[in-house]
Amino acid sequence: MIDAEAGHTLAVVAVEMTKTPSMYTKWREFMRKQGIELWACVRDKQVIARVTAGLAGIASILIIMLGIADWQVRRLDVNLIPDMEESSHAYDRNGKELCQFWKQKRTVVPLSRISKHLLDAILAMEDHDFYNHHGYDLAGITRAAWANLRAGKIEQGGSTLTQQLAKNTLLNARQSYWRKLRELWLARKIEKRYTKAQILEFYVNRIYWGSGFYGAEEASQGYFGKSASELSLGDAALLAGITAAPSIYSPHAKLDRCLKRREVVLDAMLRHGLAKTSEVEAARREPVVIQPRPEQTNRLAYAADAIRAEVLDTLGYQKTFAGGLRVYTTIDAKMQLTAEEAVGNQLSRIEKEFNLLKRGTAAAPTVADHNKTNDLQGALLSMSVQTGEIMALVGGRSFVESKFNRALYGKRQPGSAFKAIVYAAALSAGMTPATVIEDEPIEFQTLEGIYRPTNSDQTFSGAVTLRTALRKSINSVAVQTGQVVGVDRIVTLARAMGLQGPLPAVISLPLGSGEATLFEMVRAYSVFPNEGRLVHPLLLRRIEDKHGAVLYEAKPEGHQVLSPEVAFLMTSMLMDVVNRGTGSGVRAGGFQMPAAGKTGTTNDYRDAWFIGFTPEVVTGVWVGYDQPREIARRAYGARLAVPLWTAYMKKLPPSPKQFPRPAGIVEQLICAETGLLATPECDVVSEYFTQSNVPHDLCPGHHLQDSDEIPHSQTGQNLEGDSQMRSGAH
Ligand SMILES: [Zn+2]
Numbered sequence: 001m002i003d004a005e006a007g008h009t010l011a012v013v014a015v016e017m018t019k020t021p022s023m024y025t026k027w028r029e030f031m032r033k034q035g036i037e038l039w040a041c042v043r044d045k046q047v048i049a050r051v052t053a054g055l056a057g058i059a060s061i062l063i064i065m066l067g068i069a070d071w072q073v074r075r076l077d078v079n080l081i082p083d084m085e086e087s088s089h090a091y092d093r094n095g096k097e098l099c100q101f102w103k104q105k106r107t108v109v110p111l112s113r114i115s116k117h118l119l120d121a122i123l124a125m126e127d128h129d130f131y132n133h134h135g136y137d138l139a140g141i142t143r144a145a146w147a148n149l150r151a152g153k154i155e156q157g158g159s160t161l162t163q164q165l166a167k168n169t170l171l172n173a174r175q176s177y178w179r180k181l182r183e184l185w186l187a188r189k190i191e192k193r194y195t196k197a198q199i200l201e202f203y204v205n206r207i208y209w210g211s212g213f214y215g216a217e218e219a220s221q222g223y224f225g226k227s228a229s230e231l232s233l234g235d236a237a238l239l240a241g242i243t244a245a246p247s248i249y250s251p252h253a254k255l256d257r258c259l260k261r262r263e264v265v266l267d268a269m270l271r272h273g274l275a276k277t278s279e280v281e282a283a284r285r286e287p288v289v290i291q292p293r294p295e296q297t298n299r300l301a302y303a304a305d306a307i308r309a310e311v312l313d314t315l316g317y318q319k320t321f322a323g324g325l326r327v328y329t330t331i332d333a334k335m336q337l338t339a340e341e342a343v344g345n346q347l348s349r350i351e352k353e354f355n356l357l358k359r360g361t362a363a364a365p366t367v368a369d370h371n372k373t374n375d376l377q378g379a380l381l382s383m384s385v386q387t388g389e390i391m392a393l394v395g396g397r398s399f400v401e402s403k404f405n406r407a408l409y410g411k412r413q414p415g416s417a418f419k420a421i422v423y424a425a426a427l428s429a430g431m432t433p434a435t436v437i438e439d440e441p442i443e444f445q446t447l448e449g450i451y452r453p454t455n456s457d458q459t460f461s462g463a464v465t466l467r468t469a470l471r472k473s474i475n476s477v478a479v480q481t482g483q484v485v486g487v488d489r490i491v492t493l494a495r496a497m498g499l500q501g502p503l504p505a506v507i508s509l510p511l512g513s514g515e516a517t518l519f520e521m522v523r524a525y526s527v528f529p530n531e532g533r534l535v536h537p538l539l540l541r542r543i544e545d546k547h548g549a550v551l552y553e554a555k556p557e558g559h560q561v562l563s564p565e566v567a568f569l570m571t572s573m574l575m576d577v578v579n580r581g582t583g584s585g586v587r588a589g590g591f592q593m594p595a596a597g598k599t600g601t602t603n604d605y606r607d608a609w610f611i612g613f614t615p616e617v618v619t620g621v622w623v624g625y626d627q628p629r630e631i632a633r634r635a636y637g638a639r640l641a642v643p644l645w646t647a648y649m650k651k652l653p654p655s656p657k658q659f660p661r662p663a664g665i666v667e668q669l670i671c672a673e674t675g676l677l678a679t680p681e682c683d684v685v686s687e688y689f690t691q692s693n694v695p696h697d698l699c700p701g702h703h704l705q706d707s708d709e710i711p712h713s714q715t716g717q718n719l720e721g722d723s724q725m726r727s728g729a730h
Contacts, residue, residue: 076170076186078193081202084108084215086324086546090307092333093389093541099304101311103321105222106214108546111201114216115231119200120275121240124268127161131196135162135187161203162187168206204228209239210246210253211293223251225291233279234286237265251290259288299340301399303331303392306408310539314552324546330389330538335382338651339392343378343621346644347397350623351376354632371404372626373397379407380648381522382619387556388526388535391617392648404626411501411515412624415637416473416582417600417609418494418512420574421524423470423478425493426485427566433467433573434675434687434695437477437484444479444507451507453479456601456636465675467573467687471581473599475511482510496561497524498534512600518609522620525611528571528596529618531660532562564662565690571596571659572688578612582638586612589646594658597645599637604630608640614649615657621645664691671699 087102111119123130129137137160159167166186167179190199209219216239220228224235231239241261242249251258266283269275275283307329312320319325350356356376375397382392395405404410427433439461444451453475461474469477482490487505494503494514501515516524519537527534535558543552562570574596577583582599597612606628611620623640624631631640666689671682676699678684689695 072182078170078186078189081165081169081190081194082198084202084206085322087218088311088320088323088325088327090304090311090327090329092329092331092336093391094332095328096333098300098329098331098333099307101304101308101321104214105212105218106205107217107221108205108215108324109217109228111197111204114201114204114228115236117233117236117275118216118228118231118239119204121233121236121265121269122161122204122243124272124274125240125244125265126164127159128268128272128274130161130200133160133162135191136160136184141184159183160187162190162199165199165203165206166190169202207243208246209242210250222294223290232283232286233266233275234262234283234288237269237283238262238288241265251288252293255288255290296400298399300331300333300336302340302395302405302407303329303336305399305403306393306395306405307331307539311543314540315543319545319551325551326544326546326548327540328542328544329540330384330387330391331393332391335648335651336392336394339380339382339394339648342644342647343380343394344397346640346647347376347378347623349643350631350635350640354635356632371402373402374625374627375401376623376631377402377406377626378621378623378644379405379410379518380619380621380644381407381518382617382648383522383526383537385526385529385613385616385618386535388523388537388558389541390537390539392619393539402626406622406626407518409517410622410626411517412607412622412628413512413514413602414516414521415512415600415602415607415609416475416478417521417598417611417637418514418516419470419473419478419510420528420570420598420611421494421497421499422481422485422490422510423466423573424497424528424562424566424570425490426466426481427569428493428562429485429489430693431466431481431484432675432687432689432693432695433569434465434670434689436463436465436673436675437469437480438462439464439469439474439477442476442480446507453508453511463673465672467576470573470598471576473577473582478510479507482507493561494524496534497527499524512602518620518622521609521611522618525597525613525620526618527562528567528574529613529615529659530558530567531564531662532560532567533558534561563690564660565664568659568662568665569688569690574598574612575659582636583610583612583642585638585642586646586649589643589650591646591650593649593652593655595649596659599642601635601637605632605635606630608635608637610637610641610645612645612649614652614655615659616655617649617652619645619649621648665689666691666694668694670695673702674699676700 084106085104086106086108087100089100090098092098140160163183166183170186205215208214211222213219213222216228219239220226220231220235223239224231238251238258241258241264247253249258249261266275266280270277270280307327308320311325311327315323315325377396379396380392380394381390383390393407395407396402426435441452441460455475456473460476461472464474464477466477466481487507487509490509491503491505499514499516499520501517501520503509503514506513523534523537535556538554538556540552541554542550544550575594577599578586578595578597583597586595586597593614595612595614597610600607600609606624608623608631609620611618613619621641621644623644667686668689669678669684670676670687671678672685673683676695676697679699679701681702682699
């Protein structure tokens, strides 16, 4: 190749030579000799053979290159064209859509559900000859090629819809003449394989419409808040103008530029006879209302995030985010929203009542973890007792501010909420609700020094039954029970009931000095109303692919961890907590269904808990700071957590179901003070026992003055509570 500079040099040499005749003559002579020699060479057969071989070599290289090109195109499977990445949709237990997750936010819809206006507008702009060509438009290509040659680079595509589809689907988007050729070839293949209607349907569902929207349906929903079937001519013209350069023509980018573009589209529709003048005039007068860019929302967000994580875990990235899955979950959208509102309201109320720093006004974060905040936080988890299906899951106050799910992953001290497990271990070991333990100042020698459990009100009640001790959340009795039963045995039961966090086998373990998540506590408590069975909590019921094939189906699992009798006795004792113990705020708050539960408050008022259940639903709530610190003086679970639980549970639909009473339970009148068989002298209460544990000894009598630790009024209430349980009143 002779470039400009070399050409110029040669010209200068030639001119110089003509100026000097001797040089010119020498030059002619030289060239003549070269010519003769060249001619001689050509006549030499050996050389001819070599040249022929060379040409053949070049030809075969060309053929190989063409072969590669052909193979490259053949390798692309036009059958893959209908297979588009689609958003997955998740639904609540009643079939209401909860959320979507996607790589490309796309919902594929049939052509029949796309406005004719939009199809016409696209054809007018992109390919008005669509129904007549066979995949490519030679006139268009020639025009584009001419424009590109003049510009010195590729500016115009001259592409038909089919070519654009080929490019979008199977080829990368880089502009080159080589790719252009393959695109033409593919377009032909696509036209042979599919009808025009199919090609159009693939096209409008596949292309990118800016702002993260793929396909006509998501673009319509995203920009106008309506389905693609409902687009007016004006809407359609606006949308059709976007796709050539979505980042430039998106209404979210610059609305007036987008509207000018809409005029171009309307003109094109007029020009190609795809709209009447009167229609276009009307479309120009249409008001344009664009939906704002979707903001991150807190509504349903913790539940949606947990669902996404679970689907990802089950089916992997590609299926989850591009598979167009239908995910049927256990969440109850109505109860989920109720729970979110209840958590938000209660935290605001606590901040006001205890005069805490207003949220967001706390000092700069001291927590390194960006997922955690300085604000007072709360969590709620609610699930079905029998199936373990999670109905509501609130992981914190604001998902936008902190994605950390405190319900699932927040490991905290459970405090007195752990006592239910202590007493369940005691009953399993043969103690009864009527077993009497002295609530008195006690001390234990430990490695760290002397340990003296105290009660929250710093007083002691004297001799009390386990039932009373649990109802009043008496610490010294829980610690002594732990010593009688054996702390190791309690740890073993806690593990069987699903607590996986650290549970140090120390004297204070019965007071909840280990660690558990709200999820674990709720699951553990579900054992009591579920006749001793521990179920595996579920968030997903079923996952189908976009064609309806079932990819996953939940299998409810469970196993027995307590005898049905012990589970019933615990339920009965925990009912007392709700009816007249530390959880009585439930009744004061107006919740009337049969219910049982336990409060929890940890050292220095760092955590406030309430885990409670009806015969069908178990719900736990937690309140505290991410970086554990005192919420406020006297910030008991009863004050902070119980009202939150009650506000949520009151929204449950009424149910006539009662706690199940196993056949092996007997009811016996006993002396309220000693827990032994009552004599006429005794204050009598009714108590439940397993058949093997009914007391046989008569109360030895009350020679000493009656202890006033258990006032008569309370024993009376006790009877009433038990009768409630039997008759199922309320
Ligand atoms: Zn007695």
